[in-house]
Amino acid sequence: MTDLIRMTAVELAAKIKSREVSAVEVAQAxxxxxxxxxxxxxxxLHVDREGALAAAARxxxxxxxxxLAGVPVAVKDVIATKGVPTTAASxxxxxxxPPYNATIVERLQAAGTVxxxxxxxxxxxxxxxxxxxxxxxxxxxxxxGRIPGGSGGGSAAxxxxxxxPLAIGTDxxxxxxxxxxxxxxxxxxxxxxxxxxxxxxxxxxxxxxxGPCARTVEDAAxxxxxxxxxxxxxxxxxxxxxxxxxxxxxxxxxxxLSGVKLGLVKEFAGDGSxxxxxxxxxxxxxxxxxxxxxxxxVSCPHFQYALPAYxxxxxxECSSNLARFDGVRYGLRxxxxxxxxxxxxxxxxxxxxxxxxxxxxxxLGTYALSSGYYDAYYGQAQKVRTLITRDFxxxxxxVDVLVSPTTPFVAxxxxxxxxxxxxxxxxxxxxxxxxxxxxxxxxVPCGLSEGLPVGFQVMAPTMADDRMYRVAAALESAVGTLxxxxx
Amino acid sequence: xxxxxEEVAHLARLSRLAVTExxxxxxxxxxDVILQSVARVGEVAADxxxxxxxxxxxxxxxxxxxxxxxxxxxxxxxxxPDAFEGRFRVPRILDEEA
Numbered sequence: 001m002t003d004l005i006r007m008t009a010v011e012l013a014a015k016i017k018s019r020e021v022s023a024v025e026v027a028q029a030x031x032x033x034x035x036x037x038x039x040x041x042x043x044x045l046h047v048d049r050e051g052a053l054a055a056a057a058r059x060x061x062x063x064x065x066x067x068l069a070g071v072p073v074a075v076k077d078v079i080a081t082k083g084v085p086t087t088a089a090s091x092x093x094x095x096x097x098p099p100y101n102a103t104i105v106e107r108l109q110a111a112g113t114v115x116x117x118x119x120x121x122x123x124x125x126x127x128x129x130x131x132x133x134x135x136x137x138x139x140x141x142x143x144x145g146r147i148p149g150g151s152g153g154g155s156a157a158x159x160x161x162x163x164x165p166l167a168i169g170t171d172x173x174x175x176x177x178x179x180x181x182x183x184x185x186x187x188x189x190x191x192x193x194x195x196x197x198x199x200x201x202x203x204x205x206x207x208x209x210x211g212p213c214a215r216t217v218e219d220a221a222x223x224x225x226x227x228x229x230x231x232x233x234x235x236x237x238x239x240x241x242x243x244x245x246x247x248x249x250x251x252x253x254x255x256x257l258s259g260v261k262l263g264l265v266k267e268f269a270g271d272g273s274x275x276x277x278x279x280x281x282x283x284x285x286x287x288x289x290x291x292x293x294x295x296x297x298v299s300c301p302h303f304q305y306a307l308p309a310y311x312x313x314x315x316x317e318c319s320s321n322l323a324r325f326d327g328v329r330y331g332l333r334x335x336x337x338x339x340x341x342x343x344x345x346x347x348x349x350x351x352x353x354x355x356x357x358x359x360x361x362x363x364l365g366t367y368a369l370s371s372g373y374y375d376a377y378y379g380q381a382q383k384v385r386t387l388i389t390r391d392f393x394x395x396x397x398x399v400d401v402l403v404s405p406t407t408p409f410v411a412x413x414x415x416x417x418x419x420x421x422x423x424x425x426x427x428x429x430x431x432x433x434x435x436x437x438x439x440x441x442x443x444v445p446c447g448l449s450e451g452l453p454v455g456f457q458v459m460a461p462t463m464a465d466d467r468m469y470r471v472a473a474a475l476e477s478a479v480g481t482l483x484x485x486x487x
Numbered sequence: 488x489x490x491x492x493e494e495v496a497h498l499a500r501l502s503r504l505a506v507t508e509x510x511x512x513x514x515x516x517x518x519d520v521i522l523q524s525v526a527r528v529g530e531v532a533a534d535x536x537x538x539x540x541x542x543x544x545x546x547x548x549x550x551x552x553x554x555x556x557x558x559x560x561x562x563x564x565x566x567x568p569d570a571f572e573g574r575f576r577v578p579r580i581l582d583e584e585a
Contacts (some may be wrong), residue, residue, distance in 0.1 A: 006583045020492045025555075033502075096566050097566070099562035099563065099565050099566070100558065100562075100564075136511075149575075189512065192542050192543065193542070193543040195546075196492050206540060206541045206542070232550050235545070235548040236543050236545065237543065238543060238545075266498055269513075289490070298550035302531065305527060305528055305531055307524075308525040308526070308527045308528045309523060310527050311524070312522065312525050312528065313523075318517070319502065323503075326503070327568055328502070328564065328568070328569055328575050328577055329575055330566030330567060330568075331566065331568070332568070333568035333569065336569070341578060341579060341580065342577050342578045342579065342580045343503065344505075344578075345506035345577075346503045347500075347503045347504060348505045349504050350502075350504050350505070351504050351505040351506055351507075351510075354504070356510075357505055358515070359499075359510070360504065360514055360517060362502045362504065363495060363502060363504070363514060363518060364500055364518060364522070366502045366522060367490070367494075367498050367522075368499045370498075370501075376526075376529060377525070377526075377528070377536060380528045380529060380531070381508075381525075381528050382535065382538030382539055382540060383531070383536040383537070383538050383539075384528050384531050384533060385539040385540070386533075386536050386538060386539040387531065387533065387535055387536060389539060389585060401559045401583070420517075420520065421517055421520075422519060422520055422521055422524050425524075426522075436542075437542060438542025438543065439542075447538070462542070468578060470574065
């Protein structure tokens, strides 16, 4: 049964549909794998063994059909799953079982997928390494002493370690793509508004975007199609048809990129990428040129201000969003001894329930929004966001997509960037501009540096998600997928 | 541009975070470094640039005004740290004299 865990979602769906294997066998093989390796990887915060086997049995009985019937999926713990613990990797939500499902969870169920459990992450999706999880970090399957990326390190590690063929992540500043890059897997951030945020525990509402994680570009496209599309329960959901990302991935896999123009952002050059990352990126670019693509240098002069703007906008929105964790309606309550006031109990609850990075961002956001500082910080960051959007729009008049390394460095050892929070923020240098603009972007493996995976990022215009899948699939056909060492 | 320990303490109070003295020492230095980095947005000449709060140009999105299923009272209270007679129970919010 070990073969089952190495198959793609496409292969599994076909074998289950033809009844060559049962959905229960597939679920059991993945649950066994989790049992065997997750004490070392720690990709999961909660494994729903009973729920997974019951869902698989329904598929085998023919009660559930759908394009991914019987295919297992892991879901990031920031997404509400009815009756299944959902903590956002925070102590403040320990033991919470949501009374409802996120829209994307309903869509996963309608597509016939089998949810294996909830994956580890940085607390409330704030971080780039999972070191800010209140329940301990996830270890990178490529080197257990290194970070799996973040915030969605658990989702990426679960597929890299063959614990699941598919996973759901959320991307606010790179939380799907950077973990994909450093674990040698594929991670896609759809167009903002292309996937519903209903039931996603909010961090930065104008940026948060759920999306797919997989081992192949086609698998990612399939999962993308299943979860995407208009949702009336999310007022920022785009009421338009989902681009044909599966068709685009299949077109790209034919290895022909004739006439496709790739934009190389001038301002990203010399921006502190490790030499091995730059080398793998350059080689991949040459591979794409051999497939017929044309490379054009473009200028995006405001991208250099994306990281500072993001670290004002995201903390500002988080300071407001996380006000709901007040020890009244759900989660932790601390210090309620009958004497203390509501305000004292709230303050004690929040100090005990939130970890250090969450507190830093709440305080930073409160500062950036306070009167006297608002114009200089939050207001100015919103103007810079406009200029970054214009940079993208201008670039896309000249080229079809923009390309860059996904993240400047390969998986780093635990503890090497936690003492200086800004050093951690630099992991998202290349991923953040897209979030501010709202367009889609994907990370696809493009080789190794010092034995560790490097990611190649493709950024596309808003609602042109298909373009990035085509280029990513073409690159995958040229450089192949990556296989981590045996665990 | 430096942020003082007193300012961080004030912001923590506004944020309803009962931070410890040790946390204050730690956060004040770290926030100072972060603020100096993010203050670079001020270098951009943007007086005549409109702000972007959101990338999706949708406004006033409403659903049709027809009843929809929603959580039951029991479901809504299921995660509460304390509930009483179908309500969320909270610590006192007024002084006894008031």
